[in-house]
Amino acid sequence: MWPYPKIVAHRGGGTLAPENTLAALRCGLQHGFHAAEFDVMLAADGIAVLMHDDCLGRTVAGRGSVASVPAAQLAQADAGSWFGPQFAGEAVPLFEQALAFCRRQSIWMNIEIKPVPGFESATGRVVGAQAAAAFDRAPAAEQRPLLASFSVEALLAAKASAPDLPCAYLVDAVEPDWQARLAQLGAVALHVNQQHLTPALAHQVKAAGYGLFCYTVNDPLRARQLLAWGVDAFCTDRLDVIGPAFA
Numbered sequence: 001m002w003p004y005p006k007i008v009a010h011r012g013g014g015t016l017a018p019e020n021t022l023a024a025l026r027c028g029l030q031h032g033f034h035a036a037e038f039d040v041m042l043a044a045d046g047i048a049v050l051m052h053d054d055c056l057g058r059t060v061a062g063r064g065s066v067a068s069v070p071a072a073q074l075a076q077a078d079a080g081s082w083f084g085p086q087f088a089g090e091a092v093p094l095f096e097q098a099l100a101f102c103r104r105q106s107i108w109m110n111i112e113i114k115p116v117p118g119f120e121s122a123t124g125r126v127v128g129a130q131a132a133a134a135f136d137r138a139p140a141a142e143q144r145p146l147l148a149s150f151s152v153e154a155l156l157a158a159k160a161s162a163p164d165l166p167c168a169y170l171v172d173a174v175e176p177d178w179q180a181r182l183a184q185l186g187a188v189a190l191h192v193n194q195q196h197l198t199p200a201l202a203h204q205v206k207a208a209g210y211g212l213f214c215y216t217v218n219d220p221l222r223a224r225q226l227l228a229w230g231v232d233a234f235c236t237d238r239l240d241v242i243g244p245a246f247a
Contacts, residue, residue, distance in 0.1 A: 001188070001189075001206075001209060001210065001211045001232065002189065002211040002212075002213075002232035002233060003141065003142035004035070004108055004110075004142060004146060004211075004233065005034065005035035005108050005233065005244070006227075006232065006233040006234075006246075006247035007033070007035065007233065007234065007235075007236060007242060007243070007244050007245075007246050007247055008033070008035040008036060008037050008108075008110055008233060008234070008235040008236070009024075009028035009031075009033040009035065009036045009037065009235065009236070009239055010037050010215070010216050010235040010236055010237045011024060011037060011038055011039065011052065011237075012024025012025045012027070012028055012036050012037075012038050013025070013026075013027035013028050013239065014028075014236060014237035014238060014239045015237045015238060015239075015240075016031070016239055016240065017083065017087065018059065018079055018080045018082065018083035018084075018087050018090055019038075019052060019059065019083075020038050020039055020050040020051055020052055020059070020079075020092075020093070021050070021079055021080060021087075021090050021091070021092070021093060022090075022091075022093050022097065022098070022101055023080060023087055023090045024036075024038075025038075025098065025101055025102065025105075025107065027239070028107070028239060029105055029107070031239040031240070031243065031244070032243060032244045032245070033107075033239060033244045034105070034106055034107050034108060034244065035107065035108040035109075035110070035244065036102065036107050036108070036109060036110070037109075037110040037111075037112060037215075037235045038050050038098060038109070038110075038111065038112065039051060039052045039112045039114040040095050040111055040112065040113060040114060040123070040127050041054060041066055041067075041113075041114050041115055041116055041119070041123055042066075042067060042115070042116065042119055042122060042123050042126060043066060043067070043069055043070055043071035043073075043074055044067055044068050044069050044070045044071075045070045045071055045072075046122065046126060047070075047071035047094060047095075048071075048094065048095035048096070048123070048126050048127055048130060049066070049071055049074050049075070049092050049093065049094055049095060050092065050093045050094075050095060050098055051066055051074075051092060051114075052114065053066070054066050054067070054114075054115075054116040054117065056069070058082065059079055059082050059083075060074070060077045060078070060079050060082075060092060061077065061078065062077070065116055066116055067116040067118075067119055071094060074092040075091050075092055075093075075094060076091070077091070077092055078090065078091075079091060079092045095127065095130055096130060096134075099130065099131065099134045100134075102145075103134060103135075108142075108143065108145070109131075109145035109146070110145070110146050110148060110168075110213075110235065111127065111131060111145050111146065111147050111148065112148050112149060112170065113127050113128075113147060113148070113149040113151065113154045113155065113158055114149070114150075115149075115151055115154050120151045120153035120154040120157070121153055121154065121156075121157040122157070123154055123157075124149065124151070124153065124154035124155060124156065124157030124158035124159075124161070125157040125158065125160065125161045126161075127147065127154075127158055127161075128147060128157065128158030128159065128160070128161030128162035128165065129161040129162065131145050131147065131162055131165055132161060132162035132164065132165055135165065141166075144164075144165055144166065145165065146165075146166050146167065146168055146188075146189070147159075147162065147165055147166070147167045147168070148167065148168040148169070148170050148189075148191050149167075149169075149170055150170045150171070152169075152181065152184070152185065155167050155169065155185050155187070156185065159185065159186060166187075166188045166189075167185060167186065167187050167188065168187050168188060168189040168190065168191050168211070168213065169181055169182055169185055169187045169189075169190055169191065170191040170192075171190065171191070171192050171193070172192075172193045172196065173192075173193065173196040174190070174192055174196065174197070174201050174205075178190060178205075179208055182208075182210060187210070188210065188211055189210055189211030189212065189213055189232070190205050190210055190211070190212055190213070191213040191214070191215060192212070192213070192214055192215075193214070193215060194214035194215065194216070194217050194222065194226060194231075194234065197214060197226070197229070197231070199229045202226075202229040202230050202231060203229075203230065206230045211232045211233070212230065212231050212232050212233075213231070213232060213233045213234060213235075214226055214231050214233075214234040214235075215234065215235050216234075216235055216236060216237055217234040217235070217236050217242070218236055218237050218238040218241070218242070220241060220242055220246070223236070223242055223246060227247060233247075
């Protein structure tokens, strides 16, 4: 039900590097992580880039929607200075760059499809197609990336573009129709905010035959508790506290 790594570096490098950058992925590697979660959305020209916020201003200077800025312009923007001067000039990576880097370094990917509102289907379609093309000759199923999203529309489009790649449904709190949603999507796992998980819910998900993943777990005691409940895996920001072999 969960053939993938159990401990995943959130947004590449957690609290140790600017999120969703190649620097973050390199930081995760330096801490022994060969599993990373990151976010992907579309720029104005339909090119997929790594970004969490759908509006500029927090990690990249500027104003307005990411969907209004061409990928080439985003790739020239500074996505590192907000985090620290040592990361000044760190670029917004194209999704294809992150795919290539992770393939070279044998990093398993939990790819969150995070569409700008109104671009759900387009984002799912592009991300699914690119990921499928990069892994059309993956030697083992467990090495293929996992496509995850809060958006059912995006996941359905991704599955249409990449029917051979596994997908997971992301939720904050587990809703009563969670199992119907997973069946609709052909999902292999449910990803849930760890703050809203209970032992009973964890048991239900596992008894139904699905993988169970939590975000974002930064306290080792809480991590042990979740694993004891049957949680298969989680992502963490605290790469310096919870290592890749923690489980």
